[in-house]
Amino acid sequence: MPPSSQYKFLRQSPRDGLSTAMQPSRWQRLHIDPWLCLFLILNALLGLTVLYSASAQDLGLVSKQAMSFGIGFVVMILLAQIPPKVYQAFSPYFYGFGLLSLVAVMIFGEVRMGAQRWIDIPGFGSVQPSEFMKVGMPLMVAWFLSLNPLPPSFKNVIISLILIIIPFVIIAEQPDLGTSLLILASGIFVLFVSGLSWKMILAAFAAVGAIVPLAWMFLLHNYQRQRVLTLFNPEADALGTGWNIIQSKTAIGSGGFMGKGYLEGTQSHLHFLPEGHTDFIIAAYSEEFGLIGILILITLYFLIIVRTFQISLQSFHNYGRLVSAAFALSFFVYVFVNAGMVSGILPVVGVPLPFMSYGGTAIITLMATFGIVMSIHTHR
Numbered sequence: 001m002p003p004s005s006q007y008k009f010l011r012q013s014p015r016d017g018l019s020t021a022m023q024p025s026r027w028q029r030l031h032i033d034p035w036l037c038l039f040l041i042l043n044a045l046l047g048l049t050v051l052y053s054a055s056a057q058d059l060g061l062v063s064k065q066a067m068s069f070g071i072g073f074v075v076m077i078l079l080a081q082i083p084p085k086v087y088q089a090f091s092p093y094f095y096g097f098g099l100l101s102l103v104a105v106m107i108f109g110e111v112r113m114g115a116q117r118w119i120d121i122p123g124f125g126s127v128q129p130s131e132f133m134k135v136g137m138p139l140m141v142a143w144f145l146s147l148n149p150l151p152p153s154f155k156n157v158i159i160s161l162i163l164i165i166i167p168f169v170i171i172a173e174q175p176d177l178g179t180s181l182l183i184l185a186s187g188i189f190v191l192f193v194s195g196l197s198w199k200m201i202l203a204a205f206a207a208v209g210a211i212v213p214l215a216w217m218f219l220l221h222n223y224q225r226q227r228v229l230t231l232f233n234p235e236a237d238a239l240g241t242g243w244n245i246i247q248s249k250t251a252i253g254s255g256g257f258m259g260k261g262y263l264e265g266t267q268s269h270l271h272f273l274p275e276g277h278t279d280f281i282i283a284a285y286s287e288e289f290g291l292i293g294i295l296i297l298i299t300l301y302f303l304i305i306v307r308t309f310q311i312s313l314q315s316f317h318n319y320g321r322l323v324s325a326a327f328a329l330s331f332f333v334y335v336f337v338n339a340g341m342v343s344g345i346l347p348v349v350g351v352p353l354p355f356m357s358y359g360g361t362a363i364i365t366l367m368a369t370f371g372i373v374m375s376i377h378t379h380r
Helices: 005-011 026-030 034-054 059-080 084-108 130-145 154-172 177-193 198-219 222-232 243-255 281-314 318-343 360-378
Strands: 110-112 115-121 125-127
Touching (some): 026 360, 084 154, 084 318, 130 154
Antiparallel strands (some): 115 125
């Protein structure tokens, strides 16, 4: 009798076999992974250094960003103290809260620049509920799939896709196509690492190929179509929609191998580069530090992703393995989409560069995900 798919899946899942026999280290008792924490701290310091230059040496902006990092690290440490079984138990409730928040945005959300994405809470400020789903989506799909043996059955795959598509459609209607695609990807990643067969994966690619033309004609707004068209020929509207990409590529190219030097960038300091301290900060960084600086940043991101994958592979339960791997892949997508957008190989979308772009909500959300990853690693 040939081995079942469940047997093969478990056979391919690594086990270190040592953690239960060894006394927990000081870091494990603190529920902190020292390597991951070190890489995050280095990335934060680099981000603050670059932000000081990209923001025209605005100490107020850098101070706010440093405060966001401080809050983020506190959130990460606190969330790392909570056992993974608690996250697993509360995953559907967190997902439900996120869905209700998205519906609330549709009903009485605050409109800014033509988009209805925020809820104004008196005494607290504006909150963007779609950020909750960046954490809630992987947790929910992992919770559902871990209820049954892996790899998932066709029925469970369909149910998971429904759980993924509902918030994707709501967020895309705000409109916020960039965030909706990131949240869609975070859920799909959980399905991917759960052991889907290649037949299902190829069928999914075929379905996406069939949906793309329909989405282009009926779902995308005019400005979103224009962003895609600008990608292929930014010079057609050099002073309009193509301005961002042209100036960004100019800044990247002018950095050369070694860069112009810290605080010596002209594209950002002379305000040719739009949003040089937020979405396009990697262009300002590349201009001043060149190819060497980009390689250092990519190495830091690579170490964070690899360490997160290692934690996923060392997890003793399906829920922790799925969540950690999904967070690692989602982090990679954030980096890839922003870098691709700035370098002109992807359409311009509002996706910040992790730990580099200015923005407190994105930092705290990312730190929360790494806190959950550390919880999975240190609670045995």
